[in-house]
Amino acid sequence: MGLHPLRLGSGCFCVGRLSASHSPVLMCPLLKATMGLLQFQAPTQNDTMPWVVPTTCDWVVKFQELANTQPEAYFLELPHLHRGEKGQQRWLEEIYGLVRLLENQTGRKLNRKTLLSSVQIFMHAWKVFGRLIELRRKRVLAGVWFMVAANSFLLDSIEIWTERVHQMLETVATHPPAPEGNGVFLAGSPIIFPNFKLLHLIETAGMDVYGDDLCTSERIWPGAVCYEEPSYRGIMRALAERYHKACICPTFADNERRINSILNTLQQHHIRGVVYHVLKGCHPFDIESFNLEPRLKSRGYHFLKIETDYVQEDSQNILTRLEAFGRI
Amino acid sequence: MNEIAVKSNPRRQRLLQRVRMEIHAELEAARLQLQQRADYHPTWDYFLNLLMRPLAPDRLQAEVGPSGETFMQFGTV
């Protein structure tokens, strides 16, 4: 339809103070920073284009109300049960609603051909991204660089981004792998540039991230979109299913799949510990940590929960814990 | 809305200007930290530039993409 999604979200610490006076103290720092950045927004031609807000956590749901800026948000109502048919059906209706909105905004119709072409473009990008994941698992690509590439997804045209990732892979693939060391799995709240504090501290403590389940990193794709029939409805159903049923965001009530997914990665890639990142105020990830910790420990994996925000002052405290974790 | 929150307030303008500079400093410091790593390669600059751009205060004025497409803003999922 000639539109490109642009991801909102910021890891910038200093801008948070612009939103501090009109937001809760314990608000998710990611959204607080994003809200602060919106203070700089100037009226543009894009004001008529709404933000599309999937109703994930409470902070996201109330974001428009707190930010009080234009344009208006368009809420994609996310059913919080996603394993059953009912939730998936409701989500599919939401996707059709979004299509209607986009058609009204652009005056163009979404058809089977353009939808298929777009799915293929995304799937090509997904395959290239898969190679990136592979290089990180093989210690050829440092965890921090993986995060740079993943974080920049949806900040440019998908084709250009994919091409650049491909070029970068050609360069990096020739590098020798780093010596086998202390690989960890990073789970939990999203990490967004420039706040790479935790990644740098993990490296300083002599470890590296071999895998993660962050929605700004490895989890930007839930996997391949598989359709049984390439009809318009068939592709729409496959898209809805893939991005809802396969999503392991902790805002879902029936999220057993996340634990299994983490356990699989740990087992397959011989990763012995999980560093669990909780942004202060990020309740869904915090809540899930209490279920995840005993489950992982009972299978012999180590678990370290780090609750922090965008400030730097707790770096030494976190480093102490990471150093000890690396020695367990 | 209180007086200081009004965008035309000159004090607020100065505050925004200060924060704008702080944002750039924070972003630049983060970029530099990555560029000074032993495993840095110039290929990464494309991605680093993208990360610098959307956080820049003028990001929302630059929503037209390289091939003329419109970028639509999505919240994080």
Added chain:
Amino acid sequence: MGLKVGIDLGSTAIKVVFVENEHLVWKKAVPTTPGQTRIADHLTAEGLWALRCTADTLESVVFTGYGKGLVNGTGKVIDEVSANSLGAFLLSGGKARTIINIGGQDVKVIRLSATGKLLDFKMNDKCAAGTGRFFELAGRILDTPVEIFGELGQAVADPVNINSTCAVFAESEIVSMMAKGIAKERIIQGLHESIARRIAGLAGGLDMEDDFYLDGGSANNQALVTAIEEELCRDVYVLPHPQFTVAYGAARSVETL
């Protein structure tokens, strides 16, 4: 004679120990001030002088604690949780399985295996509640040396309930209690109980089948020990030289590093 030196550059105190074979032969703690490495050098020289030894008898020097990153040049470095684990395990004669450390700006609960291997640990984040700093703050408000908190709190039968786990808000809670004329001793014992609750919360996620071993500067406070025992329903043993456990572990770590 080979001397092993362990230097714990903590947030509130710098602790230096000299170990000969496995015996702690000299120790000293001074408050942390700027120029930590210089102070550590002075203390090392003081230790050598006290033991009538020269620098060439030093077998090893190992640094630990928050300031360990400031040290350049000679000496090995070990993280404080590992140093604490080793120190507590050795000083307890190999009995310690669960250790509580109340440091200057953090509280740790550490689990060890039967061989002294670090199995798991919990540590507070940047909040100062329940730490040595929290005691210092209370001592200043109450105009009472922290060293006699244990003595004052021990005889109290009806301690006040201090609700706040935030050091800053606990401060205002204490001020308001003092204004109401509540006896200092009751407030102090209330603080001990509040810290014990905080430690219990931290230890809650850990498997706690064994007795506890307490170390850190606050471990000599018997009223605090009793409060922790009551809260955790377990016996708490205070390690010998509790303030120097981490430095001792650092010194002995050369045997395993």
